[in-house]
Amino acid sequence: MDTPVVHRRHFLIGAAGVAVASTVPGMGGLAFAQEAIGTQAPTTPLPDYASWKKPEAMIVHTELTLETRRPFIGTSSVVPSNILFVRNNLEPPDSAIVADADAWEVAFEGVAQPRTMTVRELKQLGIATVPTVLQCSGNGRGLFDHEASGSPWLTGAAGCVVWSGVPLRAVVDALGGVAEGARFVTNTGGEVIPEGIDANEVLVERSVPIENVDTIILAWEMNGEPVPLAHGGPLRVIVPGYYGVNNVKYVKRIAFTEAESEADIQQTGYRVRPVGESGAPDQPSMWQMKVKSWVTHPVVETPSGPIQIHGVAFGGINPVQRVEVSTDDGQSWQEAQLLDPDLGRYAWRSFVLPVELPSGTYSITSRATDSEGNVQEQTTEPNHRGYDYSGWDRLAVEVTVL
C-alpha cells in the first residue's frame, strides 16, 4: 500500500516539510513543499461561512478549523481579516444574526440590575479599541509527537487583530455593579444545540477570573469592520491575553458567577494535564497565554546575500521586552530589532534581524522575553490534548540559502 509513513511530524515545522517530503514515497517533494507554503490551491474548499477568506493563504483542516499558512503573516502587526485563522467549536449560527447585528441580544446576570441589552444599546455605553493576539489553545498541536485528537495546527492558529467595542466595566457600572460573591465572568456562546444532547456536553460556555472585568471588551468591530460571523459577530467577548476559547463568539449571556461554568468545555475540556490523563477541574485551565515567538520569513529557501529574518512575538498578558534570533539551531543568539508601532501589551510585535548567510542549510528560530523576564521555553513538554507548543526548538524552520 502506497501510504506515506512519517514518523516525526515536527520535521514539517513551519511551512517547509521539504526534508520530509523527500522521504515520502509516492508524493512529489516539490508539490508537497508548495502545498505547505501555499503556492498551490488547497484541495479542500473553504466552508461557506468563511468563503471570503483568501484560499491560497489557508490550510483547511476541517470546516471548523482554518489555519493561516506561516509565510502569509507579514510585518505590519495587524493580520488582515481575510487570512486570519478560524476555529469554531461548533457550526456557526445562521448568518441572519449578523445581517441585523444591532438587534442581537445579550443577557447580563449576576449584576445588581440584571437585564437583556441589544448591541444597539451597548453601543451607547462606551467604546474602547484594543489590539490583541487571538491564539487557539491547540496552536502547535501538530508539533507534538503524540497524536492528540483535533486539528494538527502548526503556527497559524494565531493572529493579531484590532477590536472595538464596549468595555465590560462600563456595562457593569450601568447595571449597578457586580453581585456580591462573584468570582468569575461566565460567557455563553449562541451556537444552536440540537435536541437530544445534554447541553452541558457541548455548550460553548467559558469562565474567566473576575479580575478580567477591567480589560474585557464586548466587541462588535474587528479590523475596522463589523465582526464577521466566522469570528463571532454580532458580538464577541474579548479577554485580552487569554487563549482563543475564552473569547466566546456570538455571546448571548454574560454572568458574574460564584463558580466556574458547569459545561464540559470548562470542567474537563481545555485543561492541561500529562498525556494519558483525563481532564479534571483541578488541572490548570487554558487561560493566560505564554510568551512565544516564531519566524515567518524566510521559511523554505531564500537567495544568498542580505536576508531580513522576521517574525512575530507576544507575551500573553505582558508586553514583549526582547527577541533573539538564532540561525544555528539555538547555539548562538543575536538580538533582533522590535518594529514599531507598538500596539500595546496584548498585541504581537514584529521583529527583524538583518543577516548575511552563505549558501547552506540553516535552522532558524527565535526566542522572546516578556517584560516580567519570562523567557520563551526551549521545548514544550507533551500535554494530553496537545495545547500550545511554544518551544523554540520545534518552532524552528529549516531554510536553504541558495
Place this chain on the structure above:
Amino acid sequence: MSERRLAPDSRVSANGALFISVVCGLALAAGLLQVQLQAQEPAEQDAEAALSEEEMDVARQLITSDAGPACAVCHQLAAAEATGTLGPSLDQLKPDAQTVRAALLEGPGVMPEYGDKLTMEQMELISAYVAAVAGGGQP
C-alpha cells in the same frame, strides 16, 4: 497506514481502511490509552479482513442512534445516512481509524468523550467503519 498529520491535504486516505480488521483493532485496543496515542503502525498494515455485512450494520446502528449521543446528530456520513452539521463532516475529513479512535477516546473540543459510553469493541467497530466508508457514500 500510519500517521495522518503530515499536512491536512496529505491525510492518509481512507481506501486502505477497507482492509482494517476489527480483530487487529481490538488487539490495539487492549493497550493503554497512552499507547494508543502514540504513533501506531503494525496492526493496520497487516490487516486483511474487511468488515462483514453484519458488523457494518452494527456500526451504522451505533452511529445513527445507539452511541448516545449518536454521531449522526453532529456529523455527516453519507454511507450511514448521517446528516448532522454541528461538527465537521466525516465525509470531508476522511479520517483513518486511528483518528476516529483518538476522537472517541479524547473528545476533542466540545465533542463528547465516548470512553465511558461505549465498549472498546464498539469504538473499534465504529473507527474501522468510519475509516472505510467516509467520503465514499458506499457502505
